[in-house]
C-alpha cells in the first residue's frame with residue numbers, strides 16, 4: 001500500500017487575517033515516525049489539528065490515510081491524537097481512563113493497555129490529576145496506542161518532561177512502532193529527540209514548509225561549502241543555495257543537493273541535522289545561520 005499517511009495540497013489555514021498555515025503541499029509516506037519541527041507559532045499545532053479533523057482548512061485539502069480527516073467513525077478510529085499537555089481527566093483514575101477508552105473505541109486492545117500499565121508501573125487506582133507529567137504522558141500514550149490506530153499524532157509529547165521521563169516516553173513510542181503497524185506524526189522543539197526517534201522530517205517556519213523528506217536523505221543532501229569569493233557563483237544544476245555568507249575574500253554556502261548524484265565540489269562538507277534545521281529556521285526569519293560564520297571570518 002502506497003497511500004501516503006498524510007497528503008496535503010495547497011493547504012492553508014487562516015485565523016481572520018492571520019495565516020497559521022500557508023500553501024502547504026506535502027506527501028508523508030506511511031510506516032514512518034515523522035518529526036514536525038519549527039519555532040513557536042510556526043503552524044505545527046495547526047497542521048496536527050487539521051490532520052486530526054479538529055479544525056477545517058480555509059483553502060486547499062488534506063487527506064489522512066486516504067480520507068478526509070474525521071470523515072466518519074471508522075476514520076476517527078484509525079487516528080489517535082494526543083494534544084499538547086497530554087490532557088487527561090483529573091478526577092478519573094487510570095483504570096477509569098482505560099474503561100472509557102474501551103467503551104469509546106471499537107478497536108480497543110485491552111491486553112495491550114493492561115500490559116502497558118504493568119510496564120510503566122502506573123497505579124490503576126490513582127486519579128489522573130495526581131500523576132506526574134511523565135506519568136500523564138505515559139497514560140496518554142497507552143490510551144492512544146490501545147485504540148490500535150493506523151496513525152498516532154502527538155503535539156509536543158515530551159515538552160514538559162524531564163530528560164529521564166522523555167527518554168522513557170520516546171523509548172516506549174519506538175517499541176510501539178516496532179510492534180504495531182502504525183505511523184506516527186509528532187511535533188517537537190528538541191532536534192536531538194527527533195534525530196533519535198524519527199525517520200522523516202518536516203521543517204515548518206513562518207506558516208510554510210521549508211523542507212521535508214527522509215532524515216537520512218536530507219542530511220546526505222545538505223552541505224556546507226567554503227571557497228574563494230566568486231568561485232561558487234556557478235553551481236551544478238539541482239544544487240540549491242539555502243543560505244550564503246560573503247566576505248571580501250571568501251564565500252560560505254549551505255546547499256541542498258537535489259540532483260540525486262553525489263555532490264562533487266571541493267570544500268563541500270556534510271552538515272548535521274541540527275545545523276540543517278537551524279539554517280532553514282534562520283532563513284525563514286531572514287537571518288544568517290551561525291554555521292555560515294564558523295570559519296568564514
Ligand SMILES: Nc1ncnc2c1ncn2[C@@H]1O[C@H](COP(=O)(O)OP(=O)(O)OP(=O)(O)O)[C@@H](O)[C@H]1O
Nearest residue numbers: 015018019020038039040041042043044045046047
Ligand atoms: N484559535 C486561534 N485563533 C487565532 N490565532 C491562532 C489560533 N490558533 C493558532 N493561532 C495562531 O496561528 C499561528 C500558528 O499557531 P500554532 O499553534 O499552529 O503554532 P505552533 O507551531 O504549534 O507553535 P508552538 O510551538 O508555540 O506550539 C500562531 O501565530 C498562533 O498565534
